[in-house]
Amino acid sequence: MATELEEKLIEEELGYPIRLSEQVRAAVDEANWFKLECSEVGKQVDRVSQMLRTMTRFASTAQFLYDRPIRRVTAEVSKNLERALTLVRKCKRRSVLRRVVTIVSAADFRKVQSFLESSVGDMRWLLSIFDTENGGSGGGGGINLSLPPIASNDPILSWVWSFVATLQMSQLPEKIEAANELASFARDNDRNKKIIVEEGGVPPLLKLLKDGASLEAQIAATTAIYNLANDQERVRAIVNELGVQIIVQVLSDSPMVVQTQAARLVARMAEYDPVAQEDFAREHVIRPLVTLLSFETFVDDHKDQLSKQSFHSIVQINKQMEKKTLTRPNSSRPYSNSNSNSNSNYYHYYYHNNEGSSRAGQHRRERENEKPEVKLSLKISCAEALWMLAKGSVLNSRRITETKGLLCLAKLVEKEEGELQYNCLMTIMEITAAAEYNADLRRSSFRINSPAAKAVVEQLLRVIRELDNPVLQVPAIKSIGSLARTFPARETWVINPLVTQLSHRNPDMAAEAAISLGKFACPDNFLCVEHSKTIIEYNGVPQLMRMLRANERAQLHGLILLCYLAIHAGNSEALEQARVLTALEGADRTVVAQHPELRELVSKAIDHLNLYQVGVQSQMHSFVP
Known part of the structure; x- marks a missing residue:
């Protein structure tokens, strides 16, 4: 008003x-x-x-x-x-x-x-x-697509005016039609998007989404907003109209098809604007996303747990859940409590927290009866949203791990395939990248004895070993590399799959493996000496020597890893047998010329190998009879 x-x-x-x-x-x-x-x-x-x-x-x-x-x-x-x-x-x-x-x-x-x-x-x-009397937008008539003289050179402007006026002042069917028209216009080109935002199209679209008058209306509104949100300035305009709060509310309490659209919108806005990324996390969007992602994922596990419990214990659990449901206050943001014990409980609590609402009960029944492809689409969108929220954000990565999201992601990587599996791997990759540079996150979420961390590592290594798909293997390899400082020296089974990938037919895959292994063998890793010896034991040196004859990227990262091995395990016979010293001396004249920042590293590796080989030769001469 x-x-x-x-x-x-x-x-x-x-x-x-x-x-x-x-x-x-x-x-x-x-x-x-x-x-x-x-x-x-x-x-x-x-x-x-x-x-x-x-x-x-x-x-x-x-x-x-x-x-x-x-x-x-x-x-x-x-x-x-x-x-x-x-x-x-x-x-x-x-x-x-x-x-x-x-x-x-x-x-x-x-x-x-x-x-x-x-x-x-x-x-x-x-x-x-x-004019209400003339059947215009204000009177519930059809959308006016006539062209006024003021817009004769730019008809899009008058059409946008007509659609936005219809959104604000007409009946629901006309509003849905107008939202669909704006979505179509926004899909065409960026100029149309700019006009829609400048002419005030965002607020009525958000209102249509928030009101939830019909499923069709919400889908039309989310589609239009999604098509607008591919630019930081336009995303910021949505944020400034309190769009984040509205989208989070819709995500928490809507039919599954609308939740899918809302999750896609979260992903896109978080991708293009760091302010939106922070605001979504502040509005507690991560918990409902994890909950929706884990929908039916832990059902079998939950049934197995129940089958092992006595009848008396099951009755006691049900009584406790009923008591919590009766005493827990209603909240517009479910999952604001961070003390849940498992992802399956999150899903259980989500519906019990809204049990007083017939609408929530209806949505629960709809979810249970939805088609498998609809459920899959929702999970794909939620995984993408978590990926974009975690990207470059230590705080959001921590929030995901605090909701037991790691275990859910590991389960989906194990059971699913295609886009959902890929989005889950990319989310894990972003979380582990944040943990690589944040010791607190690394210690709290990736402890060796943590079941979630173990599950994640096992699935990452399974993807690396068993799947012949670089699109999926690369994020898995990067994730293991980011966790390099969390593995003790005895965990050699983590290194072997990476060494195997050094001989991959795709030189970029080999380069990624070398980069990850480099994080095990680099001086910043406290166990670099032990890890370097393990890489050599798993026959990594001959494969690295072959990489020096591959493309420039593979040469570069293969050379760096060879230098680390020479510096930390220079007394290895494998280095001498492979004539690594000769290779490094040759690289010092070729590769280093293109990458002068490596000069000091290569020189140090050559010095270490020279010292050892000179020492060996002197020792051999001293024992000659």
Whole structure:
């Protein structure tokens, strides 16, 4: 609803051209020259004035008012009325000298009359989208796609005005149609997106989404907003209209199809704007996302646990859950409590927390009866949203692990395939990347004795070993590398699959394996010596030597890992047998020329190997009989 200040401003803007029209009428009555032409101008001005007054009456009584087209049309009408006033005033009787200086021609009148005709057309169009009596947007009629003169060079503008006015002031079927039209426009090009946002299209779309009047309305609204949200500036406009809170609420309490769209929207907004990424986390979006992602994932595990419990213990658990349901206050954001014991409990609690709502109960039944492809689509969208929320964010990565999200992700990597499996792997990759540079997150979420961490590592290694798909293997390899500092020296089984990938037919895969192994063998790793020896034991050196003959990226990272091995395990026979010293000396003249930052590392590795081999030769000579 427009505030009194906004209504006053609109009335003032409409009042100015009305006063101009009165001045033109007075000037027409005083005209002595071109009286016929002035009279025609006066008639057109009267028509404009009448429509301006009609618009003013509507603006002063309307509960909802979309003011963008009113302001633009009124400004243009005022310019044309000023032109008419200037011309008609020149026709008043004056001295002969003034008549000679001020020359008025019939062409001037034709030009002004053309401007006034445009104003009449603009005002007629404006009334058509607002006037309740004429079946415009305000009266529940169809969408007006006629073209006013003001938008003759840019028809998109007038169509957007009509759609937004329909969204604000029409009945539900017309609102749905308008939202779908805006979604289509926004899909076409970025200029259309910009116009929709600038002309105030975001607030009514969010309102349509929030009201939840129908499934079709919410889908139309989320689709339109999603199509707009591929640019940081536009995403920020959605955030500024409290879009984050609305989307989180819809995600928590809507039919599954709408939740899927809302999760996609969370992913896109978090991807393009760090402010949106932070705001979504602040509004507790991660818990419902994890809950929806774990929907049915732990059902079998839960049944197995129940089958092992006595009948008495099951009864006691049910009583405790009923007690919690009765005493827990209603909340607009379920899962605000972080003390749940498992992901299966999150799903159980979500519905019990909303049991008093018939709508929530209905949604629960709908979820249970949904088609498998709908459930899969929801999980894919939730996994993507978690991926984008975790990307580059230590805080959000921690929040995901605190909701037991790691165990859920590991389960899905194990059981699923395709896009869902990929999104889960990418989420894990972002969480482990955050843990690599944050010791607190690493210690709290990836302890060796943590069941969730164990499950994640096992699935990552399974993907690396068993799947022949670089798209899935690369994030798994990167994740293991990010966790390099969490593995003790005895966990050699983690290193072997990475060493195997050094001989992969795809040189980029081999390079990724070398990068991850480099994090085990680099000086920053406390166990770099032990890990370097393990890499050599698993026959890593010959494979690295072959990498030096591959593409530039594989050469670079293979060389770096070879240097680490030479520095930390230079007394290995495998290095001498593979003639690593000769290879490093050759690389010092070729690869280092392209990457001068490696000069110190390669030089240090060569020195270590020279010292050892000289020592060995001296020792051999001293034992000659």
